[in-house]
Amino acid sequence: xxxxxxxxxxxxxxxxxxxxxxxxxxxxxxxxxxxxxxxxxxxxxxxxxxxxxxxxxxxxxxxxxxxxxxxxxxxxxxxxxxxxxxxxxxxxxxxxxxxxxxxxxxxxxxxxxxxxxxxxxxxxxxxxxxxxxxxxxxxxxxxxxxxxxxxxxxxxxxxxxxxxx
Amino acid sequence: xxxxxxxxxxxxxxxxxxxxxxxxxxxxxxxxxxxxxxxxxxxxxxxxxxxxxxxxxxxxxxxxxxxxxxxxxxxxxxxxxxxxxxxxxxxxxxxxxxxxxxxxxxxxxxxxxxxxxxxxxxxxxxxxxxxxxxxxxxxxxxxxxxxxxxxxxxxxxxxxxxxxxxxxxxxxxxxxxxxxxxxxxxxxxxxxxxxxxxxxxxxxxxxxxxxxxxxxxxxxxxxxxxxxxxxxxxxxxxxxxxxxxxxxxxxxxxxxxxxxxxxxxxxxxxxxxxxxxx
Numbered sequence: 001x002x003x004x005x006x007x008x009x010x011x012x013x014x015x016x017x018x019x020x021x022x023x024x025x026x027x028x029x030x031x032x033x034x035x036x037x038x039x040x041x042x043x044x045x046x047x048x049x050x051x052x053x054x055x056x057x058x059x060x061x062x063x064x065x066x067x068x069x070x071x072x073x074x075x076x077x078x079x080x081x082x083x084x085x086x087x088x089x090x091x092x093x094x095x096x097x098x099x100x101x102x103x104x105x106x107x108x109x110x111x112x113x114x115x116x117x118x119x120x121x122x123x124x125x126x127x128x129x130x131x132x133x134x135x136x137x138x139x140x141x142x143x144x145x146x147x148x149x150x151x152x153x154x155x156x157x158x159x160x161x162x163x164x165x
Numbered sequence: 166x167x168x169x170x171x172x173x174x175x176x177x178x179x180x181x182x183x184x185x186x187x188x189x190x191x192x193x194x195x196x197x198x199x200x201x202x203x204x205x206x207x208x209x210x211x212x213x214x215x216x217x218x219x220x221x222x223x224x225x226x227x228x229x230x231x232x233x234x235x236x237x238x239x240x241x242x243x244x245x246x247x248x249x250x251x252x253x254x255x256x257x258x259x260x261x262x263x264x265x266x267x268x269x270x271x272x273x274x275x276x277x278x279x280x281x282x283x284x285x286x287x288x289x290x291x292x293x294x295x296x297x298x299x300x301x302x303x304x305x306x307x308x309x310x311x312x313x314x315x316x317x318x319x320x321x322x323x324x325x326x327x328x329x330x331x332x333x334x335x336x337x338x339x340x341x342x343x344x345x346x347x348x349x350x351x352x353x354x355x356x357x358x359x360x361x362x363x364x365x366x367x368x369x370x371x372x373x374x375x376x377x378x379x380x381x382x383x384x385x386x387x388x389x390x391x392x393x394x395x396x397x398x399x400x401x402x403x404x405x406x407x408x409x410x411x412x413x414x415x416x417x418x419x420x421x422x423x424x425x426x427x428x429x430x431x432x433x434x435x436x437x438x439x440x441x442x443x
Contacts, residue, residue: 002394003394004394005394006362006363007364007401007411008361008362008364009411010364010411011412013412015402016401016402017399020394020395021395038361040361
């Protein structure tokens, strides 16, 4: 049971150990340590293709989440019958897109990756931000998670949902 | 045809009975006793001796194109040589304008036939990346055309993805840290398929003493197949800090592909010279 980290791109220099450590801290806070998940770092070309194929949006983005389970309810952990079902799903991080945003806002790449991953894990657990009610619910969850993360790590991260329109 | 063959056999039998006994081959000797005379006759008919009529011969065994060197030259060799001339011409056309790419990051390239070494010094550490272009081209798997699309008419690009060994030696240290690295199999479909593997992977890690040429079987080798993932990430970060990261791996593919192509053309030229006997 663990986190699979993959780096499929050669545009951005990444610290894999740092990313893994942050993801493990987030998993602890979310209470999903017994669930496997994947974090896959890709460039603009790849994330744009995935975005186009699965969301009909032909443009790069910062994160795309693919939950393993269906019929998820926000706030409820997925119900797993067998060992193989202890899987949250995959998070694709558009690191090239993210680093561009970091340069524009003078933010640290790896801190931003932690924020984006927290956002992604929320989606894997069924949180959405299509309606105002959903947006508020997700913002609340993300804020709690990052508050705990900041307490543990000494960081000063803010939720991504705050910036979503 | 059968009538003329049987007449020839009868003639040969009369000839063989009156002629001096010719040496009998082991193949004939091992034939059935009652048919020994017959088989000997057949053997005599196929003999290369200039005094006997040649009725049973194989055209392909005789040289038809000779340069006077004494070696075998056949029509097949001629066709082969012509084919090679065209192949070399085509390969050089592909190669034209494509010089061996230079690696970024200050790597010095040393070549010894198919073996290549990239060497770099960084803050007192020496980093060497060694690879061999032999057997570095993975099998090309043809992708099935998507629904509604025609199959690809052009052949896929040939790409060399060699295994490579990274050796890191710290200043004044008696040993080096050695990483055996492989490109992921998905690298062949780079950019087009739905690959989700790292571009390259570390397979084994070990120490090697300075000046030691041979591998020691009793030295521990860390295999990454079942390694703790956090430790693996630290090893990848270690390499990345020394310039061996995904961008380096991409450039290495370009370099290896160019070197392999060079060696391939040289081999074709040597082969052509050998076949033509020049």
